[in-house]
Amino acid sequence: MEVKELKAAFKETYNKNAEAVYFSPGRVNLIGEHTDYNGGFVFPCALSFGTYLLMSKNSDKKMRFKSLNQPEIVELELDQLTTPLEGRSWVNYPLGCIAQFVKRGIKIEEGYDMLIWGNVPNGAGLSSSAALEVVTAYAFNEQLGTGYDRTELAKIGQLSEHEFALVNCGIMDQFASAQGKKDHAIFLNCDTLQFELVPVKLQGVKVVISNTHSPHKLDSGAYNARVAECKTAVEQLNKVRPLKYLAELTEEEFKNVESAITDEVAHKRARHVVGEVQRTTDAVKALKAGDIEAFGKLMNASHVSLRDDYEVTGLQLDTMAEEAWKIEGVIGSRMTGGGFGGCTVSLVKDEAIDTFVAEVGKNYKAKTGLDAEFYIAEIGDGACRVE
Numbered sequence: 001m002e003v004k005e006l007k008a009a010f011k012e013t014y015n016k017n018a019e020a021v022y023f024s025p026g027r028v029n030l031i032g033e034h035t036d037y038n039g040g041f042v043f044p045c046a047l048s049f050g051t052y053l054l055m056s057k058n059s060d061k062k063m064r065f066k067s068l069n070q071p072e073i074v075e076l077e078l079d080q081l082t083t084p085l086e087g088r089s090w091v092n093y094p095l096g097c098i099a100q101f102v103k104r105g106i107k108i109e110e111g112y113d114m115l116i117w118g119n120v121p122n123g124a125g126l127s128s129s130a131a132l133e134v135v136t137a138y139a140f141n142e143q144l145g146t147g148y149d150r151t152e153l154a155k156i157g158q159l160s161e162h163e164f165a166l167v168n169c170g171i172m173d174q175f176a177s178a179q180g181k182k183d184h185a186i187f188l189n190c191d192t193l194q195f196e197l198v199p200v201k202l203q204g205v206k207v208v209i210s211n212t213h214s215p216h217k218l219d220s221g222a223y224n225a226r227v228a229e230c231k232t233a234v235e236q237l238n239k240v241r242p243l244k245y246l247a248e249l250t251e252e253e254f255k256n257v258e259s260a261i262t263d264e265v266a267h268k269r270a271r272h273v274v275g276e277v278q279r280t281t282d283a284v285k286a287l288k289a290g291d292i293e294a295f296g297k298l299m300n301a302s303h304v305s306l307r308d309d310y311e312v313t314g315l316q317l318d319t320m321a322e323e324a325w326k327i328e329g330v331i332g333s334r335m336t337g338g339g340f341g342g343c344t345v346s347l348v349k350d351e352a353i354d355t356f357v358a359e360v361g362k363n364y365k366a367k368t369g370l371d372a373e374f375y376i377a378e379i380g381d382g383a384c385r386v387e
């Protein structure tokens with residue numbers, strides 16, 4: 001949908017014009033998976049698709065939320081902004097962000113009519129929820145004149161996810177949505193939140209996203225279990241080596257202390273994290289040196305580790321990656337995001353893209369019964385005011 005059409009939809013819904021239009025993108029992570037909540041490195045980029053938020057102040061002190069994908073308008077009083085709605089309502093994502101302003105002592109004395117629409121495929125692991133959170137945080141930061149920087153807005157989005165969506169996620173998705181830059185990936189240290197924007201200038205190669213159409217369920221179940229398993233590993237390691245995060249260990253150091261992790265599952269999870277942090281550092285070096293082949297090999301190794309040690313892939317993601325690896329002209333391919341369904345990300349030579357789409361699509365369908373969908377990723381900017 002064009003902004004023009006969204007403004008018309010706003011007018012139709014609320015019988016007045018939208019005063020402001022904001023946008024925040026989804027993201028694709030190139031490498032560095034399940035490292036963020038372990039204090040490690042990630043390397044995501046913002047996409048050109050994301051979530052729009054149109055809003056106008058109202059005079060009746062109500063917060064009204066309308067999504068173009070949902071039939072109803074949800075209306076709340078200004079004293080109802082810090083309590084999550086029951087039943088996993090989509091409103092909890094924006095509401096959880098507004099709640100963070102209130103919790104920081106910011107007085108919200110006026111109501112807003114809001115209309116939301118996004119083009120990030122839902123449940124694809126491309127951070128549609130982070131896009132919704134960050135667009136809300138960005139909009140209210142401006143409307144309320146709070147002056148938080150983009151990193152703070154990412155933290156607001158992450159807290160909304162923790163407290164209102166009950167997912168103990170790391171900071172990667174919200175950070176990428178807030179800080180993204182066109183044609184750059186973000187090399188982020190998730191412990192210090194220091195980051196570097198690294199140009200992604202690929203000569204004759206495209207970033208291709210393959211949607212398994214097997215929705216990932218980033219609910220409080222499997223994802224939070226991984227977070228807890230990493231915590232167990234840290235606790236057991238602490239008997240021999242004081243540390244806060246798994247990412248503090250180099251692979252060499254890990255070899256010396258890994259026997260302290262007596263929980264077998266926690267041990268595998270930790271091995272993935274330590275290896276993935278190293279792979280991410282190596283991948284960024286390779287990209288800077290123009291060694292795209294080395295980058296691709298690290299992507300493949302990342303997938304294998306997420307499959308065997310972290311166990312967040314499954315038939316659909318594994319089939320998608322394995323079928324991609326067979327195609328000549330594929331430089332690397334791996335699952336991206338939380339896992340358990342969703343998307344893979346691949347680097348594919350221009351001349352191989354048609355074969356890639358046809359062959360991977362056909363073989364994926366034969367093995368899983370599902371239709372894949374492919375997008376050529378355009379790396380876009382972070383949150384902004386559109387109008």
Ligand code: GLA
Nearest residue numbers: 033034169170171172337338
């Ligand atoms: C989800 C979470 C992120 C990150 C990834 C895995 O996208 O929201 O914080 O943990 O999974 O890398």
